[in-house]
Amino acid sequence: MTAEWWVPVALVLLAGLDGAFAGFRSSCGRTGLIRHRREDVRAHLRGLATAALLLGPVAALVLADVLVHPPRWADYLVAGRAMLALYLPFGAIVLAALAGYAVLGWRWRFLAGALILGPFTFARPFVAVGGLVLAARAGAGVTVLAAATAAVIAALAVEPVLDRRWVAAARRRPPTLPTGTASPR
């Protein structure tokens, strides 16, 4: 281990936040209720748990790889730093917009959504892949790139996995109550 412990910590924090937000997005527009704060909290936690489930095996494999091949740790750090060069500013802008959304009046909230939160959700998969490109350009090896790719795929899979959960839940409902809560993305 080196003083660069912040790299994996930042990646894990970003992955956790991204998973929580993916859970929130997956639950939006499902129930039609006006007051849904409690459901929003549950959705964030569901997203976080799903991200942990999907990314946990990747993290375990990376740890095992580093234990077996200690010199590869430096390679992982190179890739991580390159990815964070893109992910950190992206995440910081999203968090700033969310903070504004939480505390400002409705006109500013609208602008935060229209200018940042919506377009950034659209851009998210491209940014995730962009991080991989930067890692490759930074000289990360094949094994490290494979792990990074697996992590990106797992992070991007959180929302579709949760969407399928909504579909399954809706299928279990009696047909007399078409609650309109499910649809695959």
Added chain:
Amino acid sequence: MMISMEELTDLIVATDPVSGTRLPVRRDAVIAQLTAGGQDRAARLARRLPARDGVLVAEEIDALQIRVHCELQRLGEELQLPRRIAEWLLRWRATRPGEPIRVIDVGCGLGHVVRWLAAYDALGPGADLVGVDLNRALVTRAAELAAAEGLHCRFIAGDALAPGVAGDDGMTTVVISSGLLHHLPASALPEFFAAQRDRRVAAFAHWDIDPGPWTTFGAWIFHRARMREPVSRHDGVLSARRAHPASVLLAAARAGAPDYRPACADGPRWWPRLSEVLRPVTGTAP
């Protein structure tokens, strides 16, 4: 200028305007209409809709409509639609302090705006909130949602502007809608405004998209980012393209309700007016 392209949600449900009875819709007819209009993508979506003996399965179409409107509600939240409407209604009501008000939301869908106004008691005491839509499945679901949250508002299936459907005391009534006007062809707009004049409503305020290239681009981005249903994505972007410019809405309001004071403004076409992406055409009684 309104383009002659159809939204899928307009084609897959048919209701007898007099009796309110649901009419069967043949999938082939929907596909043929879309194909004839050059809407190949929409025709492909229509081919995937569930049908029995060639007729769209009403229950599944209802469930689809509810899903689409749930997603729309989410978009409405992000666009701050209920707050925009509440702000206008409060301003209007401030000119008549103490008077009761009945708000009728025409084409209310799942009644997002009406239920939001009720949930936050946005208009204060003495406000009667009514949502009306031709689609019985949506209105039924709206009523279920209102009951689930204990909200004081009503939902009615029918023609909101027909006598006796949503109350006839015109001078306390404000008719509102959101995202309805682009579903009407420009030629039908004067009749729409005339129906409100005939009921002598105190005011009307109908929110719709301010059309333009930026709005269409924004609609595309947001529907890709936020919507799950392919039908939502298709219809949402088309809505922005079909929206009427302010000049058309004002001319129709003046033709249909000549003694009302109309107002509606669009920004410069090539300059994004972000905060007014949804803007109303309004009219107040003489």
